[in-house]
Amino acid sequence: QARQMVADGLLGNLRIVQAEYAQDWLTTKLEDTGQKQAAWRNDPAQSGPVGAVGDIGTHAMNLAGFISGLSLKEVSADLTSFVEGRPLDDNAHIMLRYEGGAKGMLWASQVAPGNENALKVRIYGDKGGLSWEQENPNYLTFTPYGEPPRLITRGGAGAGPAAARVTRVPSGHPExxxxxxxxxxxxxxxxxxxxxxxxxxxxxxxxxPGIRQGLEGVKFCEAVVESSKKNGAWVKASV
Structure with missing residues (x-):
């Protein structure tokens, strides 16, 4: 629904993309307790050069690109391992530059107490904005500039054919x-x-999603690591 609204021009020319994915399950060194999910995610030999960025940051990046239709151009990143002794990042702040001039910010963290799977995206253009969050997936907020916010519900009034195609149950039932x-x-x-x-x-x-989206995710991770090592220098992230 959100993707179609952007494509239909309801937001106008896109300016700002805000994406985040916050969790708290790695706030302590859980990988040392025998928890297998935590262990492999924090082992560079198994998960590669990124931690939170590869695990959840790529989801936020992909979702923002899918909805906005924008191609990522460059990133400026600051990766941190807040938990002592953890070899991979558990928090990331990343600035984004998209082809065409839109700007964005992405926050990925697995050490943010109070967050479970808080994947969120907000997109703003010169005609309006929209926001959506995974933990409340049946609701999309759309705000035309100068007007009150409009709540679009899954299967409800305002939801178009693109959303109806993948809606299975009547509105009001969680899906x-x-x-x-x-x-x-x-x-x-x-x-x-x-x-x-x-x-x-x-x-x-x-x-x-296909092979290209996979390549974009890998390129994003590589660019983020390089940028952070260069103290946040802008690095090409396009495939």
Missing amino acids: GYLEGFANLYTDAAELILAKIEGREPDEGATLV
């Missing part, structure tokens, strides 16, 4: 995280079947 995976699997299956059957796939299925 979100697990159904999101089902949508991805369904669209991937549609792309495979269309190829086998020699036909064009359902247009909505083409939104499923």
Whole structure:
């Protein structure tokens, strides 16, 4: 829904992209207690050169790009390992520059007490803004400039065909995280079947992430690490 509203020009020319993903589960050195999820995520030999950025920061980056339709150009990053002895970052503050002139900021943290899976995105243009958060996925706030905020609910008034395509149950019933995976699997299956059957796939299925999105995530991580090592210097992040 949010992506379609941006594409339809309801926000106007995009100016600002704010994305964040905050958790608190690694506030202490959990990886030393035998907790396997924490152990491999904080082991460079298994997870690579990034911690919180690779684990959750990439989700925020991908979501911001998916909704806005903008291509990331450069990043300026400050990575921190607040927990003593942790070899990988557990907090990141990253400034973003997009192709076309829009600017953004991304915060990824796994040491922010009070946060569980607080993935959020806010996007602002010269005609209005919108905000969405994963922990309350059925609600999208849209504010045209100079007007009161409008709450768009999943399956409710104001939700368009793009949202209806992936809505399964009547409005008012909770739907979100697990159904999101089902949508991805369904669209991937549609792309495979269309190829086998020699036909064009359902247009909505083409939104499923592919190899390019994976490459963008890897490039983002590499650029963030390089920038932080250079004291926040701007580093190319485009694929």
